[in-house]
């Protein structure tokens with residue numbers, strides 16, 4: 001758990017972050033979202049003290065981070081940035097092994113961990129283990145950056161635009177792969193992103209900032225369905241409730257019901273595609289089948305009422 005209590009950062013007289021109080025719960029993936037210059041990166045970096053707060057406190061598992069030596073702090077907190085900062089003279093495997101090496105893991109354990117993580121981020125260990133960063137594409141380097149940050153299984157991971165350099169397909173793949181790993185490991189993640197859909201799709205909680213201040217902190221549903229003020233609605237876009245349905249499995253919205261006479265769709269559609277069928281057919285419910293077997297029905301108000309199901 002990471003607690004920010006009245007945190008602020010000033011550069012000269014100019015406030016970059018003001019009076020920021022919020023708690024990132026243990027095991028949650030929290031997104032920091034907001035317009036350019038609103039203080040997202042500054043906030044992230046105050047957590048691992050790459051930027052020292054001008055005021056307030058940051059607590060990590062209840063401990064004031066000022067009481068921890070920076071190197072101890074940074075070993076407990078993984079950090080991924082967009083332009084990964086891989087060490088150019090080291091191989092991919094050596095880059096991923098940086099923190100395990102610092103922690104003195106034995107070679108076998110480290111090698112096994114490196115291969116496991118390369119595999120998880122979609123890089124074949126046999127092909128990539130011994131390559132140098134200069135031989136990688138931007139997206140491959142970013143995957144290595146993610147693997148490196150996860151290598152020592154840090155309880156907390158800070159990510160600054162971690163998927164930014166990837167093309168849309170690779171981004172979606174790595175987002176989902178990362179989400180799986182994060183859930184499995186129970187890592188507490190704070191992620192800065194410009195990408196509203198990424199924040200809404202991946203975030204358990206989203207902190208929306210503006211001009212150095214927190215505007216709203218809540219679940220994607222809270223922000224989309226219960227925006228705290230007009231800025232939130234405007235920033236997310238009027239069509240946010242629809243966009244939020246994209247990529248969500250239709251099965252999550254299915255409930256028991258009589259499918260007789262309803263248009264039939266396959267469970268492989270996502271929730272937004274199903275909404276499209278509802279609109280096209282002018283129906284208020286659909287019969288959902290999985291490979292021909294009836295699953296139940298999806299109703300209009302289920303899709304419209306809640307952007308997202310756990």
Ligand SMILES: Nc1ncnc2c1ncn2[C@@H]1O[C@H](COP(=O)(O)OP(=O)(O)OP(=O)(O)O)[C@@H](O)[C@H]1O
Nearest residue numbers: 011015016034035036037038039040041042043194
């Ligand atoms: N080292 C610095 N010196 C002076 N001002 C800074 C410094 N770092 C950040 N700022 C200012 O603090 C404010 C917040 O910057 P920050 O990088 O945290 O914003 P951001 O939301 O991450 O922006 P972006 O989305 O564009 O990366 C900006 O006005 C920026 O110009």
